Amino acid sequence: MASDFSVTLKNGISTQVSFISSMKDLSRIIEGCQGNVLLVADANSAYLVPDQIKNRVILPPGERYKTWQAVERIVSAALDAHLARDSVMIALGGGVVCDITALSASLYMRGCRLILVPTTLLCMVDASLGGKTAIDFEGGKNLIGTFYPAEKVLVAPQTLDSLPESEYISGLGEVLKHAFLSGDEELYDFLHSRCDRILSRDRGTLVEMxxxxxxxxxxxxxxxxxxxxxxxxxxxxxxxxxxxxxxxxxxxxxxxxxxxxxxxxxxxxxxxxxxxxxxxxxxxxxxxxxxxxxxxxxxxxxxxxxxxxxxxxxxxxxxxxxxxxxxxxxxxxxxxxxxxxxxxxxxxxxx
Ligand SMILES: NC(=O)c1ccc[n+]([C@@H]2O[C@H](COP(=O)([O-])OP(=O)(O)OC[C@H]3O[C@@H](n4cnc5c(N)ncnc54)[C@H](O)[C@@H]3O)[C@@H](O)[C@H]2O)c1
The missing domain is CATH 1.20.1090.10 (Dehydroquinate synthase-like - alpha domain)
Known part of the structure; x- marks a missing residue:
């Protein structure tokens, strides 16, 4: 497993990035959360939701549902489940689910706790880190949003097993981009020497990447x-x-x-x-x-x-x-x- 690390953002707020090797680890982390939990997924990531989670919102998948209505659904479910400011919203999905949930968490009671569990490659290497939240509005992509870093990002590479090939290749585009932005060429050399294993989604290679x-x-x-x-x-x-x-x-x-x-x-x-x-x-x-x-x-x-x-x-x-x-x-x-x-x-x- 790659090492966990933390990223310090605005006003010293940190996001802890951890790699988890099984969905049981996710269940354990959720059980260890103090306070009430609401989990948000979409129809394609819903199968990964641990059974123990009763408070859940399953959104329709896709960018066209990155809307106010989705935020309203999440906030209403949070109220129904009596979430408080110290409660936790957990997003389990791609960039769309993570962006909407993060925006909802930033607004609910002026901000409740937030954990992101990205399930697409693009979301793991890009959307989950950095604190940007958003929905689309009146044709404007990501027009409405806030800056609200998650307290934890849990990277579970095994969730990529079910990701359609087109989505996987799409996420790899962002990984390759990072290779050119890195001064030490380590990522470039890694991508250059492990192409076959990366394309076949070899788990250990993916974790390193x-x-x-x-x-x-x-x-x-x-x-x-x-x-x-x-x-x-x-x-x-x-x-x-x-x-x-x-x-x-x-x-x-x-x-x-x-x-x-x-x-x-x-x-x-x-x-x-x-x-x-x-x-x-x-x-x-x-x-x-x-x-x-x-x-x-x-x-x-x-x-x-x-x-x-x-x-x-x-x-x-x-x-x-x-x-x-x-x-x-x-x-x-x-x-x-x-x-x-x-x-x-x-x-x-x-x-
Ligand atoms: N906040 C940021 O900094 C940031 C950065 C980059 C992109 N984004 C946003 O991220 C979004 C794109 O993210 P994306 O590419 O993850 O799109 P997405 O969330 O729409 O996921 C792509 C597809 O994969 C499906 N899916 C997700 N996980 C799956 C799994 N494990 N198995 C099978 N299917 C699965 C989804 O249901 C969807 O159909 C855009 O809205 C973009 O604006 C945000």
């Missing part, structure tokens, strides 16, 4: 807990390209596949600006291809206007201009505006 990936995320959020210094924004590497691709892709593309493509475009952009050399591009593209990501995907010329309009809407704006996360090497992100002509040359077919 999760530990390395989580430490990269932790190192960025600890240095910039409230995303005010530009350090934490580096975690959006590849995301400006990815969000624009996702928004114009009519047939739907998974987030992680878009992120992997976005990372390759950010690396190409860094190269075009003279920030990295051939060898770095070769290493980055090689790793992304090794995991089967299509980094040669390009946008049809007739979709360019939609693509660049979507880039403009991206939230990482500074003084009216969009700042992309680029790289000067492993673990050396920089935020920089990029001219539209350069973006076009990187993403449009035949440009």
């Amino acid at each position: 999760l530990g390395l990936s989580l430490h990269v995320k932790a190192s960025y959020i600890e240095r910039d807990p409230e995303e005010k210094k530009g350090i934490r924004q580096a975690l959006n590497l590849g995301h400006t390209f990815a969000h624009a691709l996702e928004s114009i892709e009519t047939f739907g593309i998974s987030h992680g596949i878009a992120v992997a493509w976005g990372v390759s475009r950010a690396v190409a952009c860094s190269y075009a600006k003279g920030l990295v050399d051939d060898e770095f591009v070769h290493k980055a593209d090689g790793l992304l291809r090794m995991y089967g990501y299509d980094i040669d995907m390009r946008v049809a010329p007739k979709r360019w206007d939609d693509f660049i309009a979507a880039v403009g809407k991206d939230k990482k704006r500074a003084s009216g201009s969009v700042r992309f996360v680029l790289l000067e090497g492993f673990g050396k992100p920089v935020l920089s505006p990029v001219e539209d002509d350069l973006v076009r040359s990187l993403v449009v077919q035949g440009a």
Whole structure:
């Protein structure tokens, strides 16, 4: 098992990250919780809910249920179950369940206790750590939210056994992203040398990978807990390209596949600006291809206007201009505006 660790966030609040090797451990931790417990899952993670939990809310799965109605259901259930401020809300699910439950916990009686048990790869390495809570509102993704770190994140790799392949590959996109944000190349070397075992979800290999990936995320959020210094924004590497691709892709593309493509475009952009050399591009593209990501995907010329309009809407704006996360090497992100002509040359077919 990877070692447990804690991450210190805003005002010295810490999140304890622990690896658990069986769902029995989860039951034991819940039994050890002082006070009342309410557990929130969705229909796909509900099978993991320990029998002993009577107070439970099972939400319908999917981003389109990341709504006020879901928060209302949780808060109503909390009232029915007489939860107090020292009671615990536990989220057992992917990023959607964790984001909604965390928002509910931050609002209920001005904040009750919160434990997250992520059950998707994306949520384990990304959404569960860092204190961001959210629901979508009137078409705006994550428009309403608070900052409310969980007291514990319990990582249970065995929950990934039932995760559909497409969701697993999607989560891996974020892990690969972390490899380029890490200065010591340990995660890069690990991903490079264990590809087969990672793709076949070998448990021991996964635990090591999760530990390395989580430490990269932790190192960025600890240095910039409230995303005010530009350090934490580096975690959006590849995301400006990815969000624009996702928004114009009519047939739907998974987030992680878009992120992997976005990372390759950010690396190409860094190269075009003279920030990295051939060898770095070769290493980055090689790793992304090794995991089967299509980094040669390009946008049809007739979709360019939609693509660049979507880039403009991206939230990482500074003084009216969009700042992309680029790289000067492993673990050396920089935020920089990029001219539209350069973006076009990187993403449009035949440009
Ligand atoms: N708070 C943050 O910092 C942060 C960071 C990144 C992403 N997010 C949010 O996370 C969400 C995406 O997270 P996600 O990819 O986990 O999506 P998700 O929660 O929708 O889960 C993806 C699918 O997998 C299913 N599922 C979950 N666990 C399963 C399991 N063990 N076995 C089988 N199926 C399972 C879910 O029901 C869902 O259908 C987005 O809403 C995004 O905004 C938040």
